[in-house]
Amino acid sequence: MNGxxxxxxCAIGLGILALLGFFWALRSGQxxxxxxxxxxxxxxxxxLSED
Amino acid sequence: xxxxxxxxxxxxxxxxxxxxxxxxxxxxxxxxVPDAYCAACIDTIETALRQTPGVMAARVNLSQRRVTIRxxxxxxxxxxxxxxxxxxxxxxxVDAAVDSGQDxxxxxxxxxxxxxxxAAGNIMxxxxxxxxxxxxxxxxxFHWLSAxxxxxxxxxxxxxxxxxxxxxxxxxxxxMDVPISIGVVLTTALSLFxxxxxxxxAYFDASTMLLFFLLAxxxxxxxxxKQARSAVDNLAHLSxxxxxxxxxxxxxxxxxxADIVPGMRFVxxxxxxxxxxxxxxxxxxxxxxxxxxxxxxxxxxxxxxxxPAGAINLxxxxxxxxxxxxxxxxxxxxxxxxxxxxxxxxxxRRLADRAAQLYAPVVHLTAAATFVLWILLGVDWHTALLxxxxxxxxxxxxxxxxxxxxVHVVAAGRLFANGVVMRDGSALERMAAVRIAAFDKTGTLTxxxxxxxxxxxxDPTLRTIAARLxxxxxxxxxxxIAETNGTTTDARLDVTEIAGQGVETKIDGIYWRLGSAAFxxxxxxxxxxxxxxxxxxxxxxxxxxAFEDRLRSDAAPTIAAMHALHVxxxxxxxxxxxxxxxxxxxxxxxxxxxxxxxxxxxxxxxxLRAAHGAVLMVGDGINDAPAxxxxxxxxxxxxxxxxxxxxxxxxxxxxRLTGVPFVLAMARRTDALVRQNLAFAMLYNAVVLPLAxxxxxxxxxxxIAMSAxxxxxxxxxxxxxxGTGSADQPIRAEVTS
Numbered sequence: 001m002n003g004x005x006x007x008x009x010c011a012i013g014l015g016i017l018a019l020l021g022f023f024w025a026l027r028s029g030q031x032x033x034x035x036x037x038x039x040x041x042x043x044x045x046x047x048l049s050e051d
Numbered sequence: 052x053x054x055x056x057x058x059x060x061x062x063x064x065x066x067x068x069x070x071x072x073x074x075x076x077x078x079x080x081x082x083x084v085p086d087a088y089c090a091a092c093i094d095t096i097e098t099a100l101r102q103t104p105g106v107m108a109a110r111v112n113l114s115q116r117r118v119t120i121r122x123x124x125x126x127x128x129x130x131x132x133x134x135x136x137x138x139x140x141x142x143x144x145v146d147a148a149v150d151s152g153q154d155x156x157x158x159x160x161x162x163x164x165x166x167x168x169x170a171a172g173n174i175m176x177x178x179x180x181x182x183x184x185x186x187x188x189x190x191x192x193f194h195w196l197s198a199x200x201x202x203x204x205x206x207x208x209x210x211x212x213x214x215x216x217x218x219x220x221x222x223x224x225x226x227m228d229v230p231i232s233i234g235v236v237l238t239t240a241l242s243l244f245x246x247x248x249x250x251x252x253a254y255f256d257a258s259t260m261l262l263f264f265l266l267a268x269x270x271x272x273x274x275x276x277k278q279a280r281s282a283v284d285n286l287a288h289l290s291x292x293x294x295x296x297x298x299x300x301x302x303x304x305x306x307x308x309a310d311i312v313p314g315m316r317f318v319x320x321x322x323x324x325x326x327x328x329x330x331x332x333x334x335x336x337x338x339x340x341x342x343x344x345x346x347x348x349x350x351x352x353x354x355x356x357x358x359p360a361g362a363i364n365l366x367x368x369x370x371x372x373x374x375x376x377x378x379x380x381x382x383x384x385x386x387x388x389x390x391x392x393x394x395x396x397x398x399x400r401r402l403a404d405r406a407a408q409l410y411a412p413v414v415h416l417t418a419a420a421t422f423v424l425w426i427l428l429g430v431d432w433h434t435a436l437l438x439x440x441x442x443x444x445x446x447x448x449x450x451x452x453x454x455x456x457x458v459h460v461v462a463a464g465r466l467f468a469n470g471v472v473m474r475d476g477s478a479l480e481r482m483a484a485v486r487i488a489a490f491d492k493t494g495t496l497t498x499x500x501x502x503x504x505x506x507x508x509x510d511p512t513l514r515t516i517a518a519r520l521x522x523x524x525x526x527x528x529x530x531x532i533a534e535t536n537g538t539t540t541d542a543r544l545d546v547t548e549i550a551g552q553g554v555e556t557k558i559d560g561i562y563w564r565l566g567s568a569a570f571x572x573x574x575x576x577x578x579x580x581x582x583x584x585x586x587x588x589x590x591x592x593x594x595x596x597a598f599e600d601r602l603r604s605d606a607a608p609t610i611a612a613m614h615a616l617h618v619x620x621x622x623x624x625x626x627x628x629x630x631x632x633x634x635x636x637x638x639x640x641x642x643x644x645x646x647x648x649x650x651x652x653x654x655x656x657x658x659l660r661a662a663h664g665a666v667l668m669v670g671d672g673i674n675d676a677p678a679x680x681x682x683x684x685x686x687x688x689x690x691x692x693x694x695x696x697x698x699x700x701x702x703x704x705x706x707r708l709t710g711v712p713f714v715l716a717m718a719r720r721t722d723a724l725v726r727q728n729l730a731f732a733m734l735y736n737a738v739v740l741p742l743a744x745x746x747x748x749x750x751x752x753x754x755i756a757m758s759a760x761x762x763x764x765x766x767x768x769x770x771x772x773x774g775t776g777s778a779d780q781p782i783r784a785e786v787t788s
Contacts, residue, residue: 004189004192008196011173011176012173012200015169015172015173016169018169019165019166019169022165023162023165026158026161026162026165027158031161032112032114033112033113033114033115034114035113035114036093036111036112036113036114039089039090039093039113040090040093041090042090043090043093043094
């Protein structure tokens with residue numbers, strides 16, 4: 001029983017963290033253009049500017 | 052045709068309406084780029100835009116086929132579309148603000164789904180240990196914890212269903228959301244009661260999992276619609292929202308469509324659409340009437356000729372004078388016909404709603420009967436209520452509610468990959484019932500461009516001379532003659548073009564004329580005089596050239612495929628009888644009718660329905676719009692007029708007619724799968740209902756049965772992705788002119 005008191009908040013806390021992470025990703029537009037994101041990995045990175 | 056309609060607009064005033072003003076002089080504008088599809092496209096467009104002075108950021112959204120540009124005050128707005136066009140992509144401004152509102156609904160659905168998934172997952176952890184045989188104190192603790200997670204989650208994630216159910220009940224209807232809401236609310240209430248009284252059976256996991264599955268289905272459905280909507284928006288031509296008025300002092304000013312009054316004079320450039328019904332005042336042009344009345348040969352616009360709104364000027368700049376205000380012009384009349392013809396569609400009730408109407412009363416009556424039965428058998432009311440609620444839970448409409456939309460989502464994805472945009476799931480149901488297909492001729496079965504079909508006398512030297520003359524003119528018929536000559540090394544001729552009549556020149560001392568019968572002093576009283584061009588030598592007519600619309604190369608295979616699916620094809624056209632008849636023979640259509648006014652097309656659809664059954668209409672023109680709406684289901688090609696596209700259920704985005712039989716075949720497979728899924732959901736209920744009535748449904752059984760049934764329904768829907776039959780059947784490449 002003592003273990004539960006410790007473990008249950010841990011489990012739920014981790015779940016809530018994941019949920020908040022998902023909300024953040026959603027709000028910051030990570031899911032706006034799934035098709036574009038898949039294609040963009042094929043683009044070459046722009047070379048770093050010399051200066 | 053589409054190249055003209057999608058031509059870029061170069062006026063700062065026109066673009067201004069699409070700009071979102073931001074803080075500190077940073078503005079934002081959004082362009083649709085319907086042809087972008089790959090990583091290289093993204094790179095090309097973004098690089099071209101970033102090199103424009105003043106542009107701060109440009110980002111292509113490939114899912115929506117749009118590019119959003121942020122730019123500073125020193126940017127010349129008109130340069131942006133030009134840049135995109137020069138990098139090789141058609142583009143036109145879209146209103147970005149309109150779409151963001153729809154995004155809010157989607158993110159609410161996704162958020163609700165995440166909350167439901169989180170709650171369902173964590174509650175399941177507790178439930179497993181309860182089912183594994185936790186002792187009483189642990190069980191009570193876990194039930195309380197479950198309740199703590201479930202209650203806020205259900206209130207939050209259930210809102211889409213509660214709202215929809217309440218909206219339906221308030222107006223005395225019922226839909227699938229009514230049994231869902233009743234099931235969820237009763238289950239939660241009973242579980243809460245059990246938790247408070249320390250009972251053994253709590254169904255919190257069942258109710259949150261139910262919401263999670265349903266929200267997943269609904270989110271997919273929403274994504275499908277969003278994809279269809281942005282594809283449709285991206286096709287939207289800029290209909291003439293106004294025109295350039297010629298003021299008394301000779302200057303030009305932009306006038307909005309609504310502000311046009313009869314008598315105003317306008318300038319109509321090549322590629323422009325006629326804004327309102329108007330009369331030509333001076334100069335001359337060639338008017339493409341294919342969208343308006345199905346006539347495939349362009350009309351010569353000479354002073355005094357009346358032009359209907361929506362026709363496109365192909366050649367030259369002409370001055371026109373408005374005849375009617377926009378509210379009374381041809382386009383507005385067609386829009387009124389479309390609105391009046393809406394009935395067919397609203398009368399149709401979707402299969403899922405019909406199933407729900409049958410399903411809800413049966414389930415609710417069974418639950419009530421269970422309660423009464425157990426009371427009569429002499430058990431206490433608590434056990435009776437428990438069994439009655441178990442009936443509601445186990446017959447949860449999960450499989451039922453997913454059965455139809457999930458198949459439609461999979462079908463829409465399959466259609467989209469093959470160049471067909473579906474606007475609404477119910478269109479597939481209506482399509483499956485189609486018994487006869489009506490096709491428009493000009494622009495649908497044919498390319499809508501004239502082609503030389505006959506020369507009399509067939510003397511090749513005369514044709515070479517005609518082609519050399521024609522090569523110097525931009526008239527559509529001239530270009531068709533010039534094409535037959537291919538590329539030549541002949542010296543450029545110095546010709547005189549007389550607008551609206553023809554061209555004239557002198558070769559080696561002989562005067563040649565190429566043009567209308569009157570211009571060449573020929574006597575042409577035939578029925579097809581408008582599609583004839585004459586060649587005259589020293590004032591004497593020597594050759595006649597006759598033109599016809601070119602048939603699409605996939606028209607005949609399409610009609611044959613429709614026949615194979617037992618749907619005969621009928622041609623509905625506003626064009627002349629002779630032209631329609633030859634097309635009908637060429638593609639082996641079952642029947643045809645010609646010279647139809649737009650109102651007649653609607654009546655013809657009604658007649659076809661009476662004779663055969665449900666009618667499919669395929670058409671592109673403004674004059675087809677009422678028929679597209681009057682038919683049971685309709686398809687429009689991508690280059691269709693705005694009003695036609697708005698009226699159609701499906702859009703063919705890849706300019707291939709073979710999409711039509713593909714949609715039909717797909718609709719029939721979809722229909723079969725939907726019925727299988729519904730039948731399975733019924734069967735499932737028939738099996739588990741006796742278990743529930745007799746009180747054998749524990750939370751464990753409920754959780755397994757419910758998720759298993761949902762998963763089976765989804766897997767069955769995925770079968771639609773199997774099998775061949777794409778729209779890209781090997782059809783010889785079309786040579787576009």
